[in-house]
Amino acid sequence: MTPQPPDPDKDPAGIAQLEHALRLAEAVVFASDRPVPPQRLQELLPEGLRADAVLTLLASRYAGRGVELTEVAGGYAFRTAPDLAPVLTRVVETPRRLPRAAMEALAIIAYHQPVTRPEIEEIRGTSLSQSTLEVLLEQALIAPRGRKEVPGRPTLWGTTPRFLEQFGLRVLTDLPRREELLAGEAQPGPGGATGGSLL
DSSP states (O other): OOOOOOOTTTOHHHHHHHHHHHHHHHHHHHHOSSOBOHHHHHTTSOTTOOHHHHHHHHHHHHTTSSEEEEEETTEEEEEEOGGGHHHHTTTSOOOOOOOHHHHHHHHHHHHHOSEEHHHHHHHHTSOOOHHHHHHHHHTTSEEEEEEOSSTTOOEEEEEOHHHHHHTTOSSGGGSOOHHHHHHHHTSOOTTSOOOOOOO
16 A cells, blocks of 8 residues: 555644655665665664655655666665666677576576575586686675585575666565476477476
8 A cells, every 4th residue: 555645734744744754765776886775775764754655655656757666675675667678789788698508507596595506406407617607606695604514615606686677576485386387498499499497
């Protein structure tokens, strides 16, 4: 339910305070290079105003505009309206695409985390180069998650908030279920062959 602003005739001070909070939230989200969690905004708001309510109201004000306020990766960020994305791809430079090996490794990490490099290699059915891991690390899509208590104590890998942001996910549970992906891959291709699963 969208929070209702105070009635300016009955509470002029309240409406002024809310408008200030909305401007503040807008500025904080705009200036941040990462999604802004409600708790970070809450620290800046006057007592009595809830950050989640302010962000919900701000999102409703941006609804239908060229830029919308979107909940992503545990916070809020401005994003291009989905219906305009196809037009923008013609004029806006997109980030460099990940190599296939890096995408495969990232998918395995996302669905099996925390996971070690040997486990990734076992699932992929092929070795994983150090340079592939470095690409994912450089783009801050994965990070170490401790070490597995087995001989050699290999590093455990998991995804980061940047991964959620990059793929437009609020939380990891927003990922498609592996069963859905497997069902899609099991459909016969043009030659009647079926693809193997990476996940």
